[in-house]
Amino acid sequence: MKEGGLKPYLLILPLAFVLAFITYSMAETIYLSFFEVSYLNPFYKKFVGLGNYLWLFTHPSPTRPYILDWLTRSLIWVASSVSVKVLIGLGGALILNEEFKGRGIFRALTVAPWAIPWAMAAMMWAWVYNNQYGILDSILMHIDKYTGLFKALGIKLPLAFIGLPLPSFISCLIADIWAGVPFMTMVFLAGLQAIPQELYDAAMIDGASSFQKFRHVTLPQLSPIIMVASLFSIVWTFNSFDFIWILTQGGPLHATETLPIAIYNVAFRWLRVGGLGKGAALSVIQIAIVSTVIYFYMKLLRRG
Amino acid sequence: MRRSYLRSALIYLSALLFLFYLHLPTYQMLLTALQPWDEFIKHVPPLLYPSHITLINFINMFKVVPELPTYLMNSFIYGTGVGLLSILAAIPSSYSLARFKFKGKEAILALIIYANMLSPIMLIVPIYRFMRVLNLVNTYYSVILAGSIFTTPFCTWLLTSYLRGLPREIEEAAMIDGCSTSKIILHIVIPLSAPAIVTSFIYAFITGWSQQFILALVLIQRDELMPVTQGLYMFFARSSVRWAELMSAILVSTLIPLAMFMVVQKSLVRGLTAGALKG
Numbered sequence: 382m383k384e385g386g387l388k389p390y391l392l393i394l395p396l397a398f399v400l401a402f403i404t405y406s407m408a409e410t411i412y413l414s415f416f417e418v419s420y421l422n423p424f425y426k427k428f429v430g431l432g433n434y435l436w437l438f439t440h441p442s443p444t445r446p447y448i449l450d451w452l453t454r455s456l457i458w459v460a461s462s463v464s465v466k467v468l469i470g471l472g473g474a475l476i477l478n479e480e481f482k483g484r485g486i487f488r489a490l491t492v493a494p495w496a497i498p499w500a501m502a503a504m505m506w507a508w509v510y511n512n513q514y515g516i517l518d519s520i521l522m523h524i525d526k527y528t529g530l531f532k533a534l535g536i537k538l539p540l541a542f543i544g545l546p547l548p549s550f551i552s553c554l555i556a557d558i559w560a561g562v563p564f565m566t567m568v569f570l571a572g573l574q575a576i577p578q579e580l581y582d583a584a585m586i587d588g589a590s591s592f593q594k595f596r597h598v599t600l601p602q603l604s605p606i607i608m609v610a611s612l613f614s615i616v617w618t619f620n621s622f623d624f625i626w627i628l629t630q631g632g633p634l635h636a637t638e639t640l641p642i643a644i645y646n647v648a649f650r651w652l653r654v655g656g657l658g659k660g661a662a663l664s665v666i667q668i669a670i671v672s673t674v675i676y677f678y679m680k681l682l683r684r685g
Numbered sequence: 686m687r688r689s690y691l692r693s694a695l696i697y698l699s700a701l702l703f704l705f706y707l708h709l710p711t712y713q714m715l716l717t718a719l720q721p722w723d724e725f726i727k728h729v730p731p732l733l734y735p736s737h738i739t740l741i742n743f744i745n746m747f748k749v750v751p752e753l754p755t756y757l758m759n760s761f762i763y764g765t766g767v768g769l770l771s772i773l774a775a776i777p778s779s780y781s782l783a784r785f786k787f788k789g790k791e792a793i794l795a796l797i798i799y800a801n802m803l804s805p806i807m808l809i810v811p812i813y814r815f816m817r818v819l820n821l822v823n824t825y826y827s828v829i830l831a832g833s834i835f836t837t838p839f840c841t842w843l844l845t846s847y848l849r850g851l852p853r854e855i856e857e858a859a860m861i862d863g864c865s866t867s868k869i870i871l872h873i874v875i876p877l878s879a880p881a882i883v884t885s886f887i888y889a890f891i892t893g894w895s896q897q898f899i900l901a902l903v904l905i906q907r908d909e910l911m912p913v914t915q916g917l918y919m920f921f922a923r924s925s926v927r928w929a930e931l932m933s934a935i936l937v938s939t940l941i942p943l944a945m946f947m948v949v950q951k952s953l954v955r956g957l958t959a960g961a962l963k964g
Contacts, residue, residue: 388866392781393793395774399837400796403803409811423814469703476700481693487700489947492954494707496946498895500914501935504921505710508717508928514731516713522730539730562707568958606962613802613961620804623898627918641806648810649903661810668807675802679795682963 407668413661420649420657433655433662446635446643448666455619455639458554462618463611465558470565471607477566478573495563503627506556510542510628517542546636549629553637556624561614572606573599605681612678616671640667714932718742722929742933749920749930755909756916757938759825760894763901763912764942766829767893768886771836772844775885778837779844780874784853800838801960805831805899813903827904828912832893840885843956846963847881848874884952891942913938 414433416426437448477488494502509515518539525531531538542552580598589597622641625631631638631646638646644667648660717725720735722742747753782790805812812831813822821827855877859869875882894912901915911919917934920926946953 389781389785389787389790392777392785392866394777396778396793396797396837396841399774399834400793400800402834403800403808406808406811406815409814410808413810413814418814420813420817423817469706472699473703476696476703479696481696481700487704489950490704490708492950493943493947494711495954496891496943497711497939498891498898498914498942500895500898500918501939502710504917504931504935505714507921508932509710509713511928514726514928516709516716516731516733519730519733523733526730559706559710564957564961567954568961571955571958571962609962616802617804620806622804622806626898626902627921641804644806644809645899645903648813657810657814664807664810671802671807672799675799678802679798682798 410661410664410668413658414665416658416661417655418657418661419652419654421653423657426658429655429658433659436659437662437666444634446638448663450635451638451640451643451663452666454637458550458557458621458639459615459618462554462557462561462621463614465554466561466565466614466618467607467611469558469562470569470610471603473562473566474569474573477570491566492563494559499560499623500627502560503556503624506552506559506624507543507628510552512539512541512544515539515542543629544633546634549633550637553625553628556628557618557621560624561618565610565614568606568610569603572603576602609678609681612674612681615674616678619671619674620667640670714936717929717932718936720929725929742929743937746930746933746937749927750917750934752908752911752916753913753934756911756913757941759910759916760912760914760938761941762825763828763832764890764894766825767832767836767897768890770829770833771840771889772882772886774833774837775840775844776875776882777870778841779848780870782841782845783848784856797838797842800835801842803835805835805897808834809899809903812900816904822904823907823910825910828897828900829893831900831904832897833889835897836889836892839960840889842960843885843888844878844881846959847878851877880952884949884956887945887949888953888956891946894942895938 413426415428415430417429417432418426440447440449473491477484477491497505509517512518521531521540522538525538541548543549576599580602581594584594584598619639620641621639622645625637625639625642626645629637631642640663644660644663647663648656650656652659716733716735719738719740719742721737721739724737725731750756781787782794816822816827816831821830855873856869859873864872895914898914898918901912902918905911905915908916908919913934917931917938920934921931
């Protein structure tokens, strides 16, 4: 490593420009959150002080959501999505860590969904959930045809996966989890493969069962990676936009309106006047939350 | 012996369940795209396997979505633009980070990790206003410039860690021979780090091709400039969806990023997972 005088600074200019733009954008977001600005004419702006924030916190009617609705929904969204992503990812990694015929194909099929653009995947999921021809209902109806299971339970098919508030939320969740599983699986696989074999050998000598090995060797060895990957995933899940937007646009009855969807709706769709400013105020909250999570994530990285 | 049979049966069963979830949407896409639509809707409930295979939907999709070639071309332009801009910024920056000691380097490394976690949705308000004020809304530049902001940090990180693992002797010898820094980068650093450059380019290309849906949604309103994700979404959002043609179009426009991803799969997956774990 050498001192290069001015040279390293000149070389890093392109990246510095990118980082400067990000810093500028954040400052601009905070600045705009104190103004009345609209997307129709962003050149005109009027200072309103804390007006935009007050708007976020006023709750004129139960039908118009406000900041606490969005925050709770985002919190439930992130908590359920990330925990299931971790569980399924861990399962996938444990499978991939075994020796079996067809493992190469299994690996390729596991990473492939990663490359499917989320917007495309969201439309594919909309088709899966379609209550006329969707494959999910088809499968259920085929099961029903042969076993009469749903008729016996009194469940009428086809089910509407999208249309009612709670099922819509769960349907969006399932699609979002789907998008995160390949990453989680590969992260955990890398972690599993880094566990020294001696630990398992020692456990074997002590007569540990498969489950005991998992509980006392695998999990403790993997837990730092689970922590880091969860924090990473929290940020991405919190920012998740494409799936919800394409599947439900935040509806029905705002049931799937998380913070990112709210930003887009408030800034660009609902309000002809002042939307951009109020959207900026929402973005400030979004940035603050995400930055806090990133702070803990980076602290954890430093330690590891 | 009996135990090991049980064990492998369990492995295959859970692997199948896992793949069922991951490939339910892809399976239905193939099922719809490769079957005549009349055949598909004839059965109630629809069959779970194709009864006839046809490629007719791939011809019809150009009639139903006549702008599809334009959309694909646009996605190609966005992907290439974001890819090129990201690696052009990342190459000198990563060389500086990997080879020199300077004040503020630690801060920049921390900022790279921070920036890598940001999503376009967080900064969409200032980005929109910035592009409006510069009159760049509804141009290729707006999406490419904004898109590169979010891909450059990861590309720089990937290249920096690759360069750190490369021996410096050749560069040092060239330096003693009086080679300029630009010559060293062009003739030594770029050829030696070509695999990492290709991986970062493909990462940024895929992201620009498709992953930055919100940017196009906000910055592009004109049909002839839409990337394929947005264009097909517009088609999807209309009241009556032609599913067979839509799924065919999605299949075609997913194959390109998928093929690129698979080419560099090993190194890209390694890079992305290490990027999340090591920072």
